């Protein structure tokens with residue numbers, strides 16, 4: 503069977519280098535357009551028949567209003583009626599590209615696939631996908647399937663577009679990046695350290711979220727704790743604290759935006775957000791002047807490439 507990601511195998515390694523250095527990369531036209539189209543055709547009726555549902559029985563996905571999520575690997579009965587989405591789920595070629603490149607200190611075993619649909623202001627609050635202490639996801643790869651978005655939906659517009667639905671990345675060395683969810687575009691980023699959110703969508707928004715899982719027993723990771731004492735950015739935990747501090751206002755607002763005001767989870771989420779912010783500031787204490795200066799610089803639109811962020815070190 504041909505690789506579904508054949509284009510990635512033929513575009514050299516610059517994109518892998520960019521992902522490793524910047525923590526994210528944007529790739530257009532990654533799968534055969536007719537295959538992307540056919541996955542979209544399978545996805546649309548699923549959401550109409552409510553198969554793509556809010557996973558409110560699953561603690562690991564927090565329910566958000568107007569966002570439908572379904573982890574396809576958990577629903578065998580859906581796999582039988584969605585052959586192309588199931589082929590996308592079972593395809594190993596993306597993992598193989600990463601494993602063969604040896605650019606990353608992981609051995610990827612497989613990916614899982616979450617189907618996503620949002621509408622009517624649906625959005626994701628700021629979050630990290632994976633907590634390295636409890637799960638094995640290391641790279642997020644989201645394929646967007648929104649045909650009506652075209653080149654008028656320019657990348658990196660300063661203002662939120664009218665259609666909304668952008669993926670927003672917060673890489674802490676530069677201001678937020680807004681990425682329109684265009685058809686057959688894939689955005690890859692660090693599951694553990696890339697803070698991200700989505701802006702409220704004003705169109706029916708379709709996406710396929712792949713998570714690459716690593717085999718922890720085979721990972722080639724060494725943590726030098728002495729080195730971690732030197733700079734905050736050498737320590738992945740501190741990078742997360744920094745992101746929390748830099749974007750805490752936006753984070754708080756995004757929690758309110760993603761849930762109905764009547765949802766009683768909101769107060770709990772806000773409380774835990776406020777507590778995490780205090781903990782983060784405490785952990786950053788040894789570097790506090792440096793941290794404030796860095797945050798101030800980025801918040802004023804600056805870029806600071808001095809910190810080499812260990813995006814894929816855990």
Ligand SMILES: O=C(O)CCC(=O)C(=O)O
Pocket residue numbers: 616618626631644668669698699700709711
């Ligand atoms: O749909 C997107 O662009 C992002 C989705 C996301 O962040 C998630 O599923 O964790």
Ligand SMILES: [Fe+2]
Pocket residue numbers: 629630631698
């Ligand atoms: Fe996410």
